[in-house]
Amino acid sequence: MGRKLLLDKAHIEGIRHYDVYRREGGYRSVEKALKTMSPDAVTEEVKKSGLRGRGGAGFPTGMKWGFLAKPEGVPRYLVVNADESEPGTFKDRYLMEFIPHLLIEGMITASYALGSNTSYIYIRGEYWWVKEILEVAVQEARNAGWLGKNILGSGFDCDIFVQPGAGAYICGEETALIESLEGKRGNPRIKPPFPAVKGLWGCPTVVNNVETIAAVVPIVNDGGDEYAKLGIGKSTGTKLISACGNISKPGVYEIEMNISVEEFLYSDEYCGGIANGKKLKACIPGGSSVPILPANLLLKTAKGETRMMTYESLSDGGFATGSMMGSGGFIAMDEDQCVVKHTYTLARFYRHESCGQCSPCREGTGWMEKILLNIENGKGKMSDIDLLWDIQRKIEGNTICPLGDAAAWPVAAAIRHFRDEFEWHVTNPADALKRNYGLANYEKPLEIAVAAP
Amino acid sequence: MADEKKLFTVTIDNITVEVEPGTSILQAARKIGGDVAPPAMCYYTKLKDSGGKCRTCLVEVAAGSAADPRPMPKLVASCRTNVMDGMVVKNITSDRVIDARNGVVEFLLINHPLDCPICDQAGECHLQDLSYEHGKGASRYEFKRRTFDKHDLGPYIQLHMTRCILCYRCVYTADQVTNERKHGILMRGDHSEIATYIEKSLENDFIGNVIDVCPVGALTDRTFRFKNRVWFTKPVDAHCNCDKCSGEVQLWMRGDEVLRVTARKDEWGEVKDTSKGETGWICNTCRFERKNASDWIIEGPSQINRHSVISQGHYENAVKPNETIKKVMGGRDPKLLMNIKDVSEVNQVELSEIKGAATSESFKQLKKGN
Numbered sequence: 001m002g003r004k005l006l007l008d009k010a011h012i013e014g015i016r017h018y019d020v021y022r023r024e025g026g027y028r029s030v031e032k033a034l035k036t037m038s039p040d041a042v043t044e045e046v047k048k049s050g051l052r053g054r055g056g057a058g059f060p061t062g063m064k065w066g067f068l069a070k071p072e073g074v075p076r077y078l079v080v081n082a083d084e085s086e087p088g089t090f091k092d093r094y095l096m097e098f099i100p101h102l103l104i105e106g107m108i109t110a111s112y113a114l115g116s117n118t119s120y121i122y123i124r125g126e127y128w129w130v131k132e133i134l135e136v137a138v139q140e141a142r143n144a145g146w147l148g149k150n151i152l153g154s155g156f157d158c159d160i161f162v163q164p165g166a167g168a169y170i171c172g173e174e175t176a177l178i179e180s181l182e183g184k185r186g187n188p189r190i191k192p193p194f195p196a197v198k199g200l201w202g203c204p205t206v207v208n209n210v211e212t213i214a215a216v217v218p219i220v221n222d223g224g225d226e227y228a229k230l231g232i233g234k235s236t237g238t239k240l241i242s243a244c245g246n247i248s249k250p251g252v253y254e255i256e257m258n259i260s261v262e263e264f265l266y267s268d269e270y271c272g273g274i275a276n277g278k279k280l281k282a283c284i285p286g287g288s289s290v291p292i293l294p295a296n297l298l299l300k301t302a303k304g305e306t307r308m309m310t311y312e313s314l315s316d317g318g319f320a321t322g323s324m325m326g327s328g329g330f331i332a333m334d335e336d337q338c339v340v341k342h343t344y345t346l347a348r349f350y351r352h353e354s355c356g357q358c359s360p361c362r363e364g365t366g367w368m369e370k371i372l373l374n375i376e377n378g379k380g381k382m383s384d385i386d387l388l389w390d391i392q393r394k395i396e397g398n399t400i401c402p403l404g405d406a407a408a409w410p411v412a413a414a415i416r417h418f419r420d421e422f423e424w425h426v427t428n429p430a431d432a433l434k435r436n437y438g439l440a441n442y443e444k445p446l447e448i449a450v451a452a453p
Numbered sequence: 454m455a456d457e458k459k460l461f462t463v464t465i466d467n468i469t470v471e472v473e474p475g476t477s478i479l480q481a482a483r484k485i486g487g488d489v490a491p492p493a494m495c496y497y498t499k500l501k502d503s504g505g506k507c508r509t510c511l512v513e514v515a516a517g518s519a520a521d522p523r524p525m526p527k528l529v530a531s532c533r534t535n536v537m538d539g540m541v542v543k544n545i546t547s548d549r550v551i552d553a554r555n556g557v558v559e560f561l562l563i564n565h566p567l568d569c570p571i572c573d574q575a576g577e578c579h580l581q582d583l584s585y586e587h588g589k590g591a592s593r594y595e596f597k598r599r600t601f602d603k604h605d606l607g608p609y610i611q612l613h614m615t616r617c618i619l620c621y622r623c624v625y626t627a628d629q630v631t632n633e634r635k636h637g638i639l640m641r642g643d644h645s646e647i648a649t650y651i652e653k654s655l656e657n658d659f660i661g662n663v664i665d666v667c668p669v670g671a672l673t674d675r676t677f678r679f680k681n682r683v684w685f686t687k688p689v690d691a692h693c694n695c696d697k698c699s700g701e702v703q704l705w706m707r708g709d710e711v712l713r714v715t716a717r718k719d720e721w722g723e724v725k726d727t728s729k730g731e732t733g734w735i736c737n738t739c740r741f742e743r744k745n746a747s748d749w750i751i752e753g754p755s756q757i758n759r760h761s762v763i764s765q766g767h768y769e770n771a772v773k774p775n776e777t778i779k780k781v782m783g784g785r786d787p788k789l790l791m792n793i794k795d796v797s798e799v800n801q802v803e804l805s806e807i808k809g810a811a812t813s814e815s816f817k818q819l820k821k822g823n
Contacts, residue, residue, distance in 0.1 A: 168641065185638065190505040351643065353642065355642065356640075358507070359560045359561050360556065362642060362643050362645070363561065394559075397528065398553050398557070399508070400506070
């Protein structure tokens with residue numbers, strides 16, 4: 001049984017409200033930080049903890065906080081990114097729905113460390129009921145004196161505002177989020193300048209994921225060193241994984257980052273195996289943007305090592321044979337799923353969510369979607385597969401924000417690992433409309449290349 | 454000497470140039486000029502915050518600076534990346550850049566109608582130039598192109614959204630040159646469009662400048678629509694006393710008719726500075742209302758790049774040829790077999806007198822009027 005730091009108390013009756021949360025030891029980290037620690041000491045603990053951004057990129061949080069410019073007389077802002085819209089990722093919603101005070105507690109502590117007197121939660125518009133939960137929680141915290149002027153007599157002022165978006169995936173990109181928060185069209189900004197220098201209203205800003213900020217609470221309570229003891233190597237602490245797809249027990253799991261993918265997928269504590277006794281065909285381990293892996297590469301790396309649920313192990317082998325931890329949206333697909341259809345679905349999503357600001361993403365995502373639909377409908381040509389490859393190659397890395405990459409990677413990985421399924425769709429168009437390609441060889445153990453002596 | 458600013462040395466395509474700190478790679482490359490300057494579809498020097506969107510100006514940074522000579526992993530947008538001292542940039546010498554640029558041009562063209570034969574912008578269209586250089590003869594795109602309805606944005610400007618490449622230049626122009634922006638981008642992704650939401654007209658003394666900044670034929674001058682191809686018209690510099698703007702303009706003439714008035718543009722297709730050093734935006738009155746040669750003091754022919762199709766109409770130092778027929782015919786006048794004016798209505802009308810776009814109907818009406 002792995003240790004839980006974020007969700008261990010999430011299911012206590014009434015924890016959504018302040019009284020129960022406080023009774024269970026809530027807001028200790030704020031007391032500790034404001035009464036006994038300097039802001040820099042809090043940042044130092046976060047650095048020591050090795051906490052990495054939980055939104056997808058995995059950038060060390062302490063380092064990000066360290067980059068924040070601190071010019072005299074200019075306000076600084078903390079913005080929590082709750083615009084969780086990645087297909088397959090729903091961990092932040094779970095956290096905010098069940099234990100909203102954990103996020104608010106983490107925000108007060110983080111705001112203290114960063115010197116932010118006004119902090120924002122930018123929440124996805126479709127999470128309207130979560131926004132209401134958060135607003136109740138913020139008001140409760142304000143009434144109890146955890147927000148407002150001179151908190152705990154420390155002289156530190158802080159207030160939190162919840163701002164809903166209007167339902168755009170692109171507003172999860174930090175600069176687009178800032179634009180949207182300022183009331184403008186949510187187009188990503190061109191970087192540099194980075195938000196740490198010029199962010200919200202042109203002031204230094206830190207944008208962190210909900211889970212990242214929530215993890216600040218156990219880090220301050222127990223100390224960064226204690227947190228760093230969990231997990232393996234640079235993947236410290238616990239991670240929320242939202243598991244979905246053809247598994248027996250879909251849901252949000254908090255894992256310590258020291259278990260293998262196989263254990264996570266097949267043990268009864270977590271996903272409980274593939275549903276209905278079927279076999280695993282493919283899996284996207286970190287949300288729709290990260291490369292899809294066939295079953296044989298998911299459980300073991302190309303070197304034959306057991307793949308672990310850590311940032312490093314999931315990306316072992318680079319994009320050729322690996323994937324990414326991403327935002328922790330674990331999507332498992334059984335033998336009855338069609339990779340072509342699945343890739344088309346994702347391409348459609350990215351076409352719909354592209355902001356349309358820069359040409360490769362605006363035009364390329366729509367083109368890929370149309371070609372994939374043709375292949376899926378049995379109208380594809382063999383040359384279409386190479387054309388798809390060429391389009392994704394010309395989108396990737398050439399766009400303003402990572403949405404272009406996120407749209408290109410799933411297509412690239414699907415062709416890289418499932419090219420024979422694409423070809424089967426082209427050569428057997430009539431069959432492709434009636435049945436699926438099936439499991440094929442995607443589960444068979446791979447031959448491990450042995451280095452020449 | 455202490456006051457002297459330290460200049461940054463930057464090498465672009467093996468050519469070294471010294472520029473002031475804070476200069477973008479694109480501007481440094483333009484200082485060198487020629488092929489080294491990356492194409493720019495969305496960047497506009499005179500518009501703050503423009504650029505970075507079209508991705509045609511991507512370049513490879515082979516060495517970040519003298520202090521940190523690591524290369525940048527991704528191609529960067531040269532219009533929005535500033536030079537560092539000792540930076541080494543590859544533009545046309547980099548295969549990666551050419552490959553990416555070809556890709557961007559292909560993306561820009563897949564939904565472009567390619568209606569150049571009926572587009573007023575043809576001949577001075579940046580997308581046309583870019584396609585000649587980087588486009589392919591055939592498209593790999595096999596699907597229906599995206600289309601929009603044409604919209605009249607008031608009496609002077611027509612919007613062809615189908616041709617738009619979403620460079621945002623007109624949005625920045627309305628923000629920065631006029632006192633109120635009434636149009637913007639609606640929707641997102643490949644269905645985003647320039648719009649006024651509910652078909653409002655754009656009315657502002659300086660809104661006509663959106664036509665000048667538009668790199669393609671998406672925003673066209675309704676007073677010039679279909680009146681002539683630009684390469685048949687003669688650009689001349691002219692000025693007038695205008696109380697709203699500098700009055701320094703370029704007239705596009707055919708014979709003594711003023712067919713079109715635009716701002717003066719530099720070699721990169723951007724609005725030039727006036728003689729007083731201000732940006733040469735012109736007002737709507739100059740652009741749309743002053744269509745008589747007598748309204749203007751003509752300074753002389755404009756300098757046009759000799760590679761431009763507009764310079765096909767050679768008129769500098771032109772000498773009217775002598776009538777030779779009479780000479781070879783031994784003094785006899787030639788016999789007129791057919792007068793073109795009897796056959797075609799087009800040659801009987803003064804184009805500049807037509808209100809709105811020139812259509813066959815307007816020619817017929819004029820003829821009746823005569």
